Amino acid sequence: MKISMSIYLMLFVFIASAQQNTTELNNEESKFQFRAVTEVGFISVLSHKVKLGETGTYFDYVDNGGQDVLFPTVRFSLEMDWNNRNTIILLYQPLKIETQALLKEDLVANGTTFPALTGIKSLYNFPFYRISYLRDLTKNNDKFIFAIGGSLQIRNATISFESTDGTRYTDNRGVGPVPALKIRSRLNLTDRFYSELEADGMYAPISVLNGSDNETVGAILDASLRLGAYVNNSTNLFFNLRYLGGGAEGSDNDEKWPGDGYVKNWLHFFNVSAGFVLHL
Template identity: 60%
Template structure:
């Protein structure tokens, strides 16, 4: 219930903020709005295609789907605000909570940052990887009635906490990290009719992180958040949609400021798919 409560609270906050902006900021110029604000919310489920993590050069490359209980479906949701500025520019603020908690009985020894969790023992596993994203898009086809194509970039802030804890409380390891990740962004839309539309959207990058943050260590990382959406225009101000999303990426390398235990080496790669429904509310 806490997960859904957070989503609902954020959504109401977005709507309240948007309503204030509508009444106090929006201006009409030549019969057209200089600004248009939309609130977007979706809820659904997440399935794990593959997910593996390793902490420490001598650590176990742990398979969450095979050995960590991630072979079932998990709730997922996201909320965002989108502000169109003079028709061709769009700024997007997005929050994506992502928490997966499981419990598993280990079939073999698992080493996490120099600590061994023995076979035939049970562990509580937390993979908490919410992120915040700010994006900008520039429309390339402003005069097209049915087609839309926009390109731009995103800056994503991750806030990760990954833990392994024995159910008897005697063994515990955690890895926490806050980091900034830039990405390229593209969005395309096609109106099938006056009521139906298709939309494609992707944020992604693959790069040596050391070049981006100035580190001497060879760290590589990648993200890809890509979706296809089928939408229905319910009213002039409300759209409903069904969304299929691929969410993947990860990082591999050693941190130069890891306090320990362990040597700072981390390898974390994931491939998720989500199915969700949601709505878009446009403030006029």
């Protein structure tokens, strides 16, 4: 995954200007408080399998698709507190894994056969666009905070396979809403250090969520454990461990071409990262 340096430059300029404009409000104990959060790290694929088409191969990306190495990742979010007990979070995480591998055995996807010993390019692109709301349940507690709420994530997925000689190609793509429950807790270990647990999760039939006749079952769990340090009044640094898992299984009645609309996709990722929180 290539990340342009211009993204970091734009983020820095935005944060710097926003901090200048909001410092005065925060110093006056405004009911609105703002934070920018950035993480940089790597993803290890613990398990990842996909099946495109009812008669397709349940393809193991780790064993047969080149996902047996580490992949870089970043994560950006903006947070707004108001009245000390309510939080809105806007999150963006690019998640694009591109690999090349020599197939150990035949791969059948959407009716297209990629024979064993074929060189193959694989793309798994699943960026996160998520908005969340949290309500703090521990009023006037300076040592421990526990908040609960919900998230709405946009599923924006592209899965593709292409032979390296360009003679075979197939893909599957889709966009849709994914609601989830959310929790966050923080424990101040000392005046300097804190730990934080955060999780977004959901498991349900898609038809229950959106009222359609699509019987796809979907799930997501994005859970992290964080150890942080208060550097000064405006900056925190942290080390983060994250589990990212989930997927979907079923048929999409509206999008069948080039296959029969059936997709089975389940993954388990482990993410190690470091980052900072800037109080604007």
